[in-house]
Amino acid sequence: MLTFEQKKEIIGRFSELTEKSISMNRLNYHFEGSKYDKKIVVEKLHPNGNGFVYVGDLLAYKSDERGLFNIRDVTEQQLLEVIEDSIMYLTEVDEPKEEVKIEESWRNASHDQLLLVQEDEYWNVYHGFNLEESFGTKEDAEQYLIDEGFKEAK
Template sequence: MLTFEQKQVIIESFPELTKKDVSLKRVNYHFEGSLYDKKIVIYHLHPNGNGFVFVGDLKKYESDNKGMTNIREATEVELREMIADSIGILSEEEQFEEEVVEEQVWMNAEGQELKLVHEDTLWNIYHSHNLEESHESFGEAEEYLLSEGFELSSK
């Protein structure tokens, strides 16, 4: 495991990040060049080595509902990649979307069908022509559909 100091050296090698001290000796690192309201790339880096990196809904990372992934056990290579991906997400509108999907059909075991449609900035789920759910990311919508027993149809 990298120490707090080693993580700081890695993080501070990205000149586009700005250090912000927060409570309990923790620090955040902001990307002021973000195209979005979201600016925090590194959240609550703690002297014990714990902390989080914003990775959005990139599927190659396990993240919480805020798009954060824990970096306690991250290697130098992993940490550098996460930070680069995070800056990329915040600085490029489309570059880091893994798959552009406009519409998908999902079915459950009873044959019920739902459509997942990307409209403007939302992922909307429709039953027939009725809006059932709206989600801010594909990952959230996919998680909802899977939890409700639906699978992506091959239609």
């Protein structure tokens, strides 16, 4: 088990963390670069060697209901990794995902064109800007287009 002093030295390698004294000679280490309200990476590091690292809901760690992982019995390598993971976790922001719209052009022998477009959970067939038909699956929409004499334009 690492001592309090060894843990302080390891945590001190992270220049992005700021040490703050709290009650009973314990220390917190704050990460001001956090993209969230949560700023404390290492919480309640105690002179007896006990303490916690915030890991949120990272599946690699067994944490309590507050997302804290106990570092009492970790190795130097484990402590380095959990702190790195915590900082990465607090740095990443869930960006809204860009909506992916699947659109295919279908033509018949007369060169009429229909568009097959995935919108939400539906597959819609458009003639110009007008909705021709709507289907729950792509297979159903494709079968409709084939039955109507259309082939996918490549």
